[in-house]
Amino acid sequence: MAANAGWSGKIWIGRDWWCFEGASGDSKAHGHLCAQVVAGLDGPARVEGEAGIVEAPVVLIPPGACHRLLGGPIRAIYPRPLGRLARRWEVERWSAVAPAPAAWAPLEGDLAETLDAEAALGEGTAIDPRLKLALHALDSDLSLADLAARAGLSAPRLRALAQAELGAPLAHWRLWLRLETALLRLRAGEGLAIAAAEAGFADQSHLNRAMSRFFGITPLTVARLLDPLPR
Structure with a gap:
């Protein structure tokens, strides 16, 4: 996929989350089972959803929502499906690609420390x-x-x-x-x-095929960007 060439930065994998930080290329329109939180690092994040382009400091993308990242340096958090962080953020309640509330600030500070603290708050939310x-x-x-x-x-x-x-x-x-x-x-x-x-x-x-379906990028792109946890 030619658009993958525009991606540069790092991908980290934590217990309850995955994270990409860097310059995103234009992914093709896709949806995946994991919710996504996108924050702009140099100006607002820009995400194209089914209702048009959403431009905001932080954009929330529900699980399964068809979307496309429109480039620029970003920090993207993928809470692990059914993990503590996803339960803490109640991602099942997100209904469309939309700006995050003004008070949203889970992407600030030390990445691993902040996200792990957020995830711990979702420990008590159970599934069947x-x-x-x-x-x-x-x-x-x-x-x-x-x-x-x-x-x-x-x-x-x-x-x-x-x-x-x-x-x-x-x-x-x-x-x-x-x-x-x-x-x-x-x-x-x-x-x-x-x-x-x-x-x-x-x-x-x-x-x-599976990686393209769920993330809109290829495994080669992911392999190139993978890095140890930012501890």
């Missing part, structure tokens, strides 16, 4: 324990029927529960976890082909 049992086994090769049995539910009931609480099918979340595994393997120094295989993708092309 039956769904949690199924999610904990998503990184296995269990079928939907097996996952449902583990959670004490029928397959249709588990499917409905996942859609209600996650806003997406379990298959999408399984793919997300595999992407996360691939990124961690890339950060550990593995090549793309090995990272794809260890994450459960059929091949490198499968990983390419």
